[in-house]
Amino acid sequence: MNVEEIIKTDQSIALNSRTIIHFMLVNNKISEEISTALKPYDVSLQQFNVLRILRGQKGKPANLSTLNDRMVTKMSNTTRLVDKLLSKGYANRKTCPSNRRKVEITITKRGEKELKKMDLAMNKAERKILQNFNQKELEQLNTLFNKF
Secondary structure (H helix, E strand, C coil): CCHHHHCCCCCCCCHHHHHHHHHHHHHHHHHHHHHHHHHHHCCCHHHHHHHHHHHHCCCCCECHHHHHHHCCCCCCCHHHHHHHHHHCCCEEEEECCCCCCCEEEEECHHHHHHHHHHHHHHHHHHHHHCCCCCHHHHHHHHHHHCCC
């Protein structure tokens, strides 16, 4: 189905506009699939991302600045994301003894356990999203995306 059919217009759409519309449609489809995959765990994509960053720290604490710098989706509400993970028991937060203004965040054992389950759900969602592409096409897509 082409873009004109999807947005229900009989007018021809310029190539630049068509491309942007395609990006938006693909983004929406990916967001829907990922949200569905994470729904059973009651976490957002951003919370999932924070958990993966914390796991990648390999036991070393991260601060809010580190988390924000490494987020796939940059946002100013990292504190709120961490608060939600704390309330679920997926993360710990403590004040740095040498600098009381610095907050150190780590993933809990429970967070690691749940993240492994989320990883499986995300892998399944990724396979579903990319099922129509072969290895060479995925490499080509990534090469094109790198132009951004």
